[in-house]
Amino acid sequence: xxxxxxxxxxxxxxxxxxxxxxxxxxxxxxxxxxxxxxxxxxxxxxxxxxxxxxxxxxxxxxxxxxxxxxxxxxxxxxxxxxxxxxxxxxxxxxxxxxxxxxxxxxxxxxxxxxxxxxxxxxxxxxxxxxxxxxxxxxxxxxxxxxxxxxxxxxxxxxxxxxxxxxxxxxxxxxxxxxxxxxxxxxxxxxxxxxxxxxxxxxxxxxxxxxxxxxxxxxxxxxxxxxxxxxxxxxxxxxxxxxxxxxxxxxxxxx
Amino acid sequence: xxxxxxxxxxxxxxxxxxxxxxxxxxxxxxxxxxxxxxxxxxxxxxxxxxxxxxxxxxxxxxxxxxxxxxxxxxxxxxxxxxxxxxxxxxxxxxxxxxxxxxxxxxxxxxxxxxxxxxxxxxxxxxxxxxxxxxxxxxxxxxxxxxxxxxxxxxxxxxxxxxxxxxxxxxxxxxxxxxxxxxxxxxxxxxxxxxxxxxxxxxxxxxxxxxxxxxxxxxxxxxxxxxxxxxxxxxxxxxxxxxxxxxxxxxxxxxxxxxxxxxxxxxxxxxxxxxxxxxxxxxxxxxxxxxxxxxxxxxxxxxxxxxxxxxxxxxxxxxxxxxxxxxxxxxxxxxxxxxxxxxxxxxxxxxxxxxxxxxxxxxxxxxxxxxxxxxxxxxxxxxxxxxxxxxxxxxxxxxxxxxxxxxxxxxxxxxxxxxxxxxxxxxxxxxxxxxxxxxxxxxxxxxxxxxxxx
Numbered sequence: 001x002x003x004x005x006x007x008x009x010x011x012x013x014x015x016x017x018x019x020x021x022x023x024x025x026x027x028x029x030x031x032x033x034x035x036x037x038x039x040x041x042x043x044x045x046x047x048x049x050x051x052x053x054x055x056x057x058x059x060x061x062x063x064x065x066x067x068x069x070x071x072x073x074x075x076x077x078x079x080x081x082x083x084x085x086x087x088x089x090x091x092x093x094x095x096x097x098x099x100x101x102x103x104x105x106x107x108x109x110x111x112x113x114x115x116x117x118x119x120x121x122x123x124x125x126x127x128x129x130x131x132x133x134x135x136x137x138x139x140x141x142x143x144x145x146x147x148x149x150x151x152x153x154x155x156x157x158x159x160x161x162x163x164x165x166x167x168x169x170x171x172x173x174x175x176x177x178x179x180x181x182x183x184x185x186x187x188x189x190x191x192x193x194x195x196x197x198x199x200x201x202x203x204x205x206x207x208x209x210x211x212x213x214x215x216x217x218x219x220x221x222x223x224x225x226x227x228x229x230x231x232x233x234x235x236x237x238x239x240x241x242x243x244x245x246x247x248x249x250x251x252x253x254x
Numbered sequence: 255x256x257x258x259x260x261x262x263x264x265x266x267x268x269x270x271x272x273x274x275x276x277x278x279x280x281x282x283x284x285x286x287x288x289x290x291x292x293x294x295x296x297x298x299x300x301x302x303x304x305x306x307x308x309x310x311x312x313x314x315x316x317x318x319x320x321x322x323x324x325x326x327x328x329x330x331x332x333x334x335x336x337x338x339x340x341x342x343x344x345x346x347x348x349x350x351x352x353x354x355x356x357x358x359x360x361x362x363x364x365x366x367x368x369x370x371x372x373x374x375x376x377x378x379x380x381x382x383x384x385x386x387x388x389x390x391x392x393x394x395x396x397x398x399x400x401x402x403x404x405x406x407x408x409x410x411x412x413x414x415x416x417x418x419x420x421x422x423x424x425x426x427x428x429x430x431x432x433x434x435x436x437x438x439x440x441x442x443x444x445x446x447x448x449x450x451x452x453x454x455x456x457x458x459x460x461x462x463x464x465x466x467x468x469x470x471x472x473x474x475x476x477x478x479x480x481x482x483x484x485x486x487x488x489x490x491x492x493x494x495x496x497x498x499x500x501x502x503x504x505x506x507x508x509x510x511x512x513x514x515x516x517x518x519x520x521x522x523x524x525x526x527x528x529x530x531x532x533x534x535x536x537x538x539x540x541x542x543x544x545x546x547x548x549x550x551x552x553x554x555x556x557x558x559x560x561x562x563x564x565x566x567x568x569x570x571x572x573x574x575x576x577x578x579x580x581x582x583x584x585x586x587x588x589x590x591x592x593x594x595x596x597x598x599x600x601x602x603x604x605x606x607x608x609x610x611x612x613x614x615x616x617x618x619x620x621x622x623x624x625x626x627x628x629x630x631x632x633x634x635x636x637x638x639x640x641x642x643x644x645x646x647x648x649x650x651x652x653x654x655x656x657x658x659x660x661x662x663x664x665x666x667x668x669x670x671x672x673x674x675x676x677x678x679x680x681x682x683x684x685x686x687x688x689x690x691x692x693x694x695x696x697x698x699x700x701x702x703x704x705x706x707x
Contacts, residue, residue: 003588003601004530006523006638007333015281047334081578081672088659103361106370110334113368113527120663131654160601168523179641182634182703189647189705196525223578 009177014039018173022181027196027202030252031045036173037251048169049243052102054236056119056187057161058223059098061154062231063090063123064176065224068146072138086138091123101228114172118165126160154220155213162242163208164252167201174200213238255331257341259324261316262472263287264345266379275374276343281327283320284647285462294319295466298459302425302591303501304397310348310549311497312478318350318493319462320344321363325486326464327475333374336529341372344697349375355548363540367485368528398425398456400506400581401499401553403491404438405429408584408606409559414443416558418451423500425456429487432463439585446580452697485510488533492542492555500546507555509534512564513681514605516557519662521601521642526664535572536560536671561677563685564605566611578615591613598622599636604643611696612688625697643689644704646697650686655679 017185018035021027028072040048069077072086079093082201098116102108128136136144174197181187187196213220216238223234260279263286270276285294296315300307303440307315316568320342329337346352352359352375363371402417402424403409417424426447429439440459447455462678464474479581488509495507518535532538534557543554559567572581586606587596596603599621607625611617631637649661659665660677670676694701 005641006525006635007336010333044334049327069629076666077669083672084669084675088666088669088675091663092666094664095663096670100361100362103364104357106339108337108368108370110336110527112337114523117523117526117663120666121660124660124663133659153340167670168526171523172526175522179638179645183629183632189703190641190648193641193704194645194648250327 006096006179007176008180009039009173011040015177016196018021019177019181022178022186022196023186025186029196029199030057030207032174032196033170033203033207034251035211036170037247040247045244045247047109048247049112049236051105051107051108051232052109053243054166054232054239055101055105056098056112056115056165057158057230057239057242058232058235059101059123060119060157060161061093061149061224061235062228063097064145064154065149067142068149072142072145084135085136086141087124087127087133090127091120094123095120097172101232105229105232106236111169114168115165118161118168120169120238121164122157122161122171125164126157126175149221149224151219152221154159154224155215155217158213158216158220158238158242159209159211162246163205163209164244166204166208170200170204170250171197204250207250210249211242211246213242214219215220255328255335257324257328258319258329258343258345259283260342261329261345263290263378264316264378266345269376273343275341281324281445281474283323283327283474284472285319285465288468289472290468291464291466291472292319292323293461293463295366295461299427299460299498302398302456302458303498305501307497308499310351311500312488313346313348314354314493314545314549316346316350316496317344317359318490322462322490323464323474325367325416325484326480329475329479329481330483336368338367338369340369341374342506343374343376345378347378350551355545358544358548362489362538363486364547365532365535365538365541366489396423396453398504398633399423400504400508401425401427401495401502402510403427403495403509404443404457404570405491406436406443406584406611407586408564408572408581409510409515409567411443411510411581411584412567413508413558414455414510415575416510416571417508419449419571421454423454423456424508425458425498425504427503428457428459429491429494430459430461430463431487432461432465433585433588436585439583441464446576446583450575452605458498459637462490464498485528485531485533489540489542490541494509496542496546496551496553496555500549500551503552505552505554507553508553509539509557510567511557511610512559513561513678514563514685515602516560517668517678517682518663519646519664519682521639521646525642534608535667536673537667540671541614560673561680561681563672563688564609565688566684568609568613570616572615573615581615582610582618595613595619595621599624599631599634599638599639601639601643604639608692611692616699617696625693625700628699628703629651640700641703644693644700647686647689647693648704650682651690656684 129144257280262282285292502521588600589597
């Protein structure tokens, strides 16, 4: 009953320049990312910070605030029958919350789907901290995740989100074409392809850390106190700034 | 792609005449009047029920049928244009109920399709009774004691065999989509079960499909213009089964699907979100069961194979009861009907071929021998499917549980549905081991791509 659909990048000279790199052994991930960003048309760049993406960022920030206020265990009580260790349950609850909003507002999109995964990755990373996501206690997860709002560092949490979002989005662009090159001299096995994807992911997460959104901290703090529709509306310009600035940094200053 | 689709039959004439959304709808659907462009034949099902369908049950079938036909009628775009915006106008008998559960229905359809749906419910102009027929069943000692869905595939056959071997009396419900290859598999499976357990198996086929045979039929996309992704079929299946269960006062509805396809992890990031089906995902089943609960129905859909791989289902349930030839007569292919054999290149074909070998059955013949000789298919969707499956296998075998949660955040949706993520990961690991072992034992060319672990 189940299956999945595979799609490829459009046939344009810009995307052909990206694919040239897959014919080379170990292409530099920064170069791959840079060429992909150059290949993106204006509509696609715009879509990368649409309402669904903003909703994922919103849930992340709201979650930090809610967990800081209520404590993780109480926060999770609203989300039965969620099961699993505290961080898993937290990430599942936030994912579910985002999908609920996106469904009701009818703003689902391809980049929204990727942003929901980015939200999950961000929560798993920041709430687990050094302890490991299956081992960390509810109290420690609470402290790790709630500190962003307690320490007035929602801008830092946003940077974490964007770094995971770029990881997901760029791996999406690479992996939809990569299988055509597996078995070639440059990428003889699926492991070679995986290594390239890992390198791209690492490059995106590391490079996006250069983003500095501290000038938006007050706006972020104010936004999370609004009702949900107003929150998403208030966050949209910051999502746009984050994605635009991040793409420029990842592309090497385009 | 944005579209409005109206279920035209049943709408009050005043709405048809004055509501601009209806008049300007991109497609109008009808499965009852002389100008119908779809067929919805419930006769067999109704004959096996001890009571007529309630108005709410008829609504469930109408809503599921309309959403199913809408999903086929509205094409998706490529890449970032994959997600659709669709408004569906529906004529129902119980507007109060549908307005109260509109949010749950929306979430269910969104989870299945990834699309932006909107539903508008109108009161029906008159009660439709074209599907009514006298029931020939009354409750007796040999009446069905549960409902089980039968698709013509391996896993649903296993669900039926599991119940029949346990002495149960399932009402086996099938959806006929008009695909002749699937129908042949369904007919064979029906004969097989009836031959082995004639006294305890009862079958109903429901034909729901586009139908443009009549010259006066309302417009509907021709077959080559229809959307192939078919993400909402399971809503239709579950609806037919739940309606049958409720009319017979039964609580158990079985939908058999192995744990790997149920978890529905995207094989790569490129297939994330709605590019991968979630037909039997526990979240989908929970949402559907929630609708049944809201309707005041006792029935609940359950998947008995949530923690089993396809090979385990074949080995543990089908092999002790059926011959290899009987098992091979089922159909798993996503492209089935487009050739006289299963294609061999879609994900279900790859998983089936590997599962058969992993379960110790003989290899099957497919239209393409992708596993035997993959490289000539490089650049095709089939080759992409194989590479992505191999990549997924290597990932599952090579990463810790924590790393898998980070790689596949969709696992979290299982936690949200109350399912044990660690047990699902264990199932995925057993499946990855089966894939690895079959590939390295039987197929040297893809084993080279996998770079034997």
